[in-house]
Amino acid sequence: MSAAPPGGRRDDVHPPLLAVRRAVEVALAEDVLPLGDVTSSLLPADATGRAAFVARSAGVVAGTACVLETCALVDPALACAVEIDDGSEVAPGGVVARVAGPFRSLLVAERTALNFLCHLSGVATLTRRYVELARAANPATRVWDTRKTTPGLRALEKAAVRAGGAANHRGSLSEGVLVKDNHLGGVSIADAVALALARWPGRMVEVECDHLDQVAEAVEAGATLVLCDNMSPEDVARAVATVRSHPRGAAGAVLVEASGGVDLTTVAGFAAAGADVVSVGALTHSAPVLDIGLDLELDAGGAVPGIG
Numbered sequence: 440m441s442a443a444p445p446g447g448r449r450d451d452v453h454p455p456l457l458a459v460r461r462a463v464e465v466a467l468a469e470d471v472l473p474l475g476d477v478t479s480s481l482l483p484a485d486a487t488g489r490a491a492f493v494a495r496s497a498g499v500v501a502g503t504a505c506v507l508e509t510c511a512l513v514d515p516a517l518a519c520a521v522e523i524d525d526g527s528e529v530a531p532g533g534v535v536a537r538v539a540g541p542f543r544s545l546l547v548a549e550r551t552a553l554n555f556l557c558h559l560s561g562v563a564t565l566t567r568r569y570v571e572l573a574r575a576a577n578p579a580t581r582v583w584d585t586r587k588t589t590p591g592l593r594a595l596e597k598a599a600v601r602a603g604g605a606a607n608h609r610g611s612l613s614e615g616v617l618v619k620d621n622h623l624g625g626v627s628i629a630d631a632v633a634l635a636l637a638r639w640p641g642r643m644v645e646v647e648c649d650h651l652d653q654v655a656e657a658v659e660a661g662a663t664l665v666l667c668d669n670m671s672p673e674d675v676a677r678a679v680a681t682v683r684s685h686p687r688g689a690a691g692a693v694l695v696e697a698s699g700g701v702d703l704t705t706v707a708g709f710a711a712a713g714a715d716v717v718s719v720g721a722l723t724h725s726a727p728v729l730d731i732g733l734d735l736e737l738d739a740g741g742a743v744p745g746i747g
Contacts, residue, residue, distance in 0.1 A: 452526040452602040453504050458594035463508045465591065466551045479543040487745030488735060489539035490549075492556060494529040495730035499567045501525045501599035502559030506536050509552040514544035525563070526602040535731060542745065549733050559599040560729035566603025566722050568703060573710040573717055580710035580717060583608040583696070587720035596723045608718055615643035617666070628653060632660035645696070654678045658685045658693050664716075669699035672708040679713035 470476075492506065503521045510519040517540035523529050535556065538545060566582065573580045582605035588596045597607045609615045616635040618628065626634075628646055635644045645664040646657035651674065657665045658681070665682060667675045675697045682688035682695050697714040702721065709717045735743050 448521075449524055449526050452501070452524075452598060454594040454598035456504070456508075459504045459508050460512075462592060462595055463505055463512060463551065463555070466554065467509065467512060470551055471547065476543070476547045479546045482543050482546075484541075484543070485745075486542040487540060488542040488545055488743045489537065490545060490733050490735045491537045492535040492553070493732055493734045494531055494533045494535060495732055497528070497530050498560055498564035498729040499603055500527050500529050500535055500556075500560050501563035501602040502556040502595070503536060505555035505559070505595065506538075506552045509548045509555070510538055510540075510544075513548040513551075514541055516540045517544050517548065525598070526604075529560075537736075542743070553731060553733060555595070557728040557731050558726075559595060559602075560731065561726040562596055562599035562723055563603035564729050565726040566600050566605045569706055569717075569719055569722065570604040572703065572707045576707035577710040577713065580714055581606050582706070582722075583716050583718040584722045585698075585718055585720040586611075587724040589723070600722055603722070605719075605722065609643075615645065617643075617645045617647065619647045620649060620668075628656045628662075629660045632657065632662050636661055648678070651677055651681060654681050655685075658682055658688055661687075662693065664694045664696055666696045666698055666718075667714070670697070671700075672697075672705070672712040675709055675714055676712040 500523050503525055507519050507521065510517040517538055519536060519538040521536045523533060523535045529535060569582050573582050584597060584600040584605060584607055586609060593610065597610060600607060609617065616639060618631045622631060632644055632646065643664055644662050645666055646662045647666040647668050648654045648657060649668055654665050665678065667678045670678065679695050682693050687693050694715040696716040696718055697709040698718040701709060701717055701719050706717055
């Protein structure tokens with residue numbers, strides 16, 4: 440059994456249910472196969488309990504769908520209700536979700552649910568810091584993620600990025616054309632863009648540029664986005680000027696992305712340089728977990744309800 444948080448659920452910050460289910464099934468299999476939780480089996484079969492997922496530090500919540508799915512797959516008798524939805528801030532001591540039901544099942548679900556909740560909330564929390572810094576320097580700049588995600592968790596981590604207030608770059612290699620330096624070893628920028636526009640009309644066509652001459656070449660060729668790779672904020676500002684001076688750029692048909700060398704100390708500088716987008720791999724590959732624990736909720740006598 441599951442429940443949405445008070446005030447409703449924000450669908451835009453949650454991953455597809457299929458992605459959640461697949462990830463949770465794999466994670467639970469790691470924990471309970473081949474023999475199940477041999478420790479929890481020592482508890483009385485009829486014991487029940489309740490607990491709360493409590494934040495130990497401040498952050499942004501993400502991953503509640505994984506908590507609900509974990510409880511549902513472990514035991515449909517577990518009743519789990521979300522108190523703070525993905526994308527919302529939580530203070531130390533804040534209750535993200537509550538769960539009640541068979542005590543054995545509650546303990547089986549605990550670690551898997553926490554692993555997802557802590558990791559994904561960590562992604563959302565770090566993302567929010569980048570978004571706030573970029574927005575303060577330039578409200579028009581958007582923060583994007585990358586494909587540097589944990590294998591098997593891309594849809595979940597990209598949803599956590601959205602929960603943090605940023606947007607998603609490509610979710611897969613099929614979603615857009617990104618001509619990188621390695622591709623340019625076998626094809627020119629002009630030829631690559633022309634082929635991309637002919638074969639994949641309507642898709643993003645992005646070109647990674649290491650220097651300003653490539654920026655001008657990519658815009659002239661018809662690229663819809665130029666990626667300034669490992670450039671300084673000063674060079675990114677020059678790239679922005681180059682793009683805006685072209686008729687296509689002036690019409691808003693070409694975006695400028697800054698990538699490489701972006702961290703919490705530099706993101707504001709890239710935003711101030713006028714980049715439309717700043718992409719940050721660290722959002723998903725280096726986010727520290729948000730400290731959240733599962734606390735048993737005791738009755739007035741100091742005992743867990745249903746256990747004694």
